[in-house]
Amino acid sequence: MTISVIDSASATASILDAAPEARADLVRKMWAPMAGMYHFIPGGIDMATVHRQNFGFDWEDSSATLRDGLAALVAADAWTRIANALDMGAAAVESADPAVRVPDLKVLLVLGDHTNGHFLDEIQGLSGFGGIGGYITLTVWPTARVLDRLEAIAVHELHHNVRYAAGGVVWDPAIVTVGEHVVSEGLADTFATELFGDAGYTHFVAEATRADNDVLAKVATGLDVTGMQNFAAWVLGDSTARLFGGAPVGLPTGAGYAAGTRLVDAYLHATGTSAAQSVRTPSSDILREALPRLGLTPPGRA
Template sequence: MTISVIDSASSMARVLDAPPGERVDLVRQMWAPMAGMYHFAPGGVDMATMHRQNFGFDWEKPTDRIREGLDALIAADAWTRIARALDDGVTALKSAAPGTAVCDLNVLLVLGDPTDKHFLDEAQGLSGFGGISGYIALTVWPTPRVLDRLEAIAIHELHHNVRYSPGGIVWDPMTVTVGEHVVSEGLADVFAAELHGEAGYTHFVSEETRTDDTVLAKVTTGLDVIGMQNFAAWVLGDPTARLLGATPVGLPMGAGYAAGARIVQAYLETTGSTAAQNVRTPAADILRTALPELGFTPAEGD
């Protein structure tokens, strides 16, 4: 398999240096290798719109702050580090789960919009997506915490990508459950921690949320909710739900990640296995084993 980390440093520099009327097409060119992520959309999508929806930087107002952000990523050798981390992550997954196929990957790293309050303050400069086979999109703002976690951020998304690639778990937006999403985030975080220690855990989830039993208990009440249009509040928390116009359920930022990590850790401790080994283990199997260990009763479908 081939991992192609796109040279978006050069692409972003071209966008920032171009005359205003040329920038939008340069953004589309930067995102063009990722078009296959949206193969399900009839007639395709406007990749400049996708850039915006992924919290991408504002190409219409290329401020000095954005240029400084690009310089920070370049100085941190972000692209090389991500490529190396993904190579290591693939090796770890193949070693732990022999026979697991890993698809060719296109990986795009772009700067986020530092004026977006939700992205910068609540998501703490991170928006990642790796759930569609063959593609990983990372939108970041280079805070010290983000720069420290670049490798872990990348392999978190790699775990998702392998989980939902052909031969793995099928993600049907209409029938998938909150339980699957929560378990997948827990597996991805714990996998990143297996390779990178505490830096593996998604940083927009507070330590209080990670250890709060009431958060865990609340998330378990939503595990059987169906349809990914309902997931924002249960997995990312009320701040993201409000941003997307969804109904809050009384959970803090990243609640599903915190609950997922605890569920997965309980499963791994009981089975003596690793997150790498369980990259394609059905969520129902994990929940059926883990929930009683945590003091909860699995639903009939788990």
């Protein structure tokens, strides 16, 4: 296994130093190692568009704020910390389940767009993606909370990557359910807590949301929902659903994460296992065990 954390610090500095007309191509160059994530798109995709879709910084912004943000990540030794955390996480998964081998990884840390209100305020400077085998992207704005959680953020995405690359769990867009997405977020957060304590919990999920039985019950009614265009509301909440043109369902930000951690916790307590050991466990098994323990009806039962 090889984990390659791309030197996006130097790449970002070069973008900010470049003439305005040259910056978009430099953004594409920074993202080029991640192009394999989009192998399924005929003709590929413009990686500058991917940058914007992932809440990446506005390369047309000439304010000092971006340079300050980059300097904060450099001062925090973010790239080294992420690499070390991924090494630790990989070792933990492979030790817990010897049948699993973590894939080679390319990892891109991106400075986020501090002018985007949803990114900065609603999801509090964090957008990560690790669901395609061999690739992890982390877009962050270096608030104190984000900097404190860098390791946990990284291993959260690692758990997703292993689950869908080496864990044998198939994410089929045609049939995948909200239940799978919710369980995967719960497993990833819980895995991060196994390594880094309470810092493992995704920070844009309010404590009140985590403890809200009504939120849990509402998410449980949507576990059988399919169609990935519908997932944002059930997992990330109504605000994100509206941003991407989806229909709200009456849930706060991070509701699916909150429900997922409670479902996973119930399953792990019942089975005496860990999130590291459960990276390959089908969501149906977890829900079948967890829902009744939480006083909820399993999917498919009247």
